[in-house]
Amino acid sequence: MRPHRAAQDGDMSDPKHLLPDADIAAAGLDDWRHADGALHARYASGDFAAGLELVNRIGESAEAADHHPDITLTYPAVEVTLSSHDAGGVTARDIRMARAISEHASALGIAAKS
Numbered sequence: 001m002r003p004h005r006a007a008q009d010g011d012m013s014d015p016k017h018l019l020p021d022a023d024i025a026a027a028g029l030d031d032w033r034h035a036d037g038a039l040h041a042r043y044a045s046g047d048f049a050a051g052l053e054l055v056n057r058i059g060e061s062a063e064a065a066d067h068h069p070d071i072t073l074t075y076p077a078v079e080v081t082l083s084s085h086d087a088g089g090v091t092a093r094d095i096r097m098a099r100a101i102s103e104h105a106s107a108l109g110i111a112a113k114s
C-alpha cells in the first residue's frame with residue numbers, strides 16, 4: 001500500500017495528470033487566466049518586433065520542454081494559450097511553461113493585459 005503522500009506527490013508530478021481548478025488557482029500565475037480547459041495570457045508587446053522577440057524566447061523554452069503553446073502574434077500584442085493536448089486539459093507541464101513565459105515577458109519588460 002503506497003503512503004497517501006507519495007501517491008499524491010505522484011499525481012502532482014504526473015505530466016498527464018489533469019490538475020483540479022483549485023491547484024491551478026493556487027499556482028500564482030498572475031499573468032494568466034484559466035478558462036475552457038486551458039491557460040490564457042495576453043502580452044502587450046507594443047510593436048511587432050518586440051512581440052517577435054518574446055515569441056522567439058517562448059519558442060526556445062517550448063522546444064526545450066517539448067511542450068508547445070498556441071501563439072497569436074499581432075502588431076500590438078502576443079496572445080498565448082497553453083493546454084496539454086495529450087491529456088485534454090491543464091497539467092503540471094502547462095503550469096511550468098506558463099511560469100517560463102511570464103519570466104520571458106518580464107525580462108523583456110512586457111506586461112500582461114487582460
Ligand SMILES: C[C@H](O)[C@H](O)[C@H]1CNC2=NC(N)=NC(=O)C2=N1
Nearest residue numbers: 066067068069083084085086087
Ligand atoms: C511528439 C511530441 O513529443 C508531442 O506531440 C508533444 C509536443 N508538444 C506538446 N505540446 C502540448 N501543449 N501538448 C502536448 O501534448 C504536446 N505533445
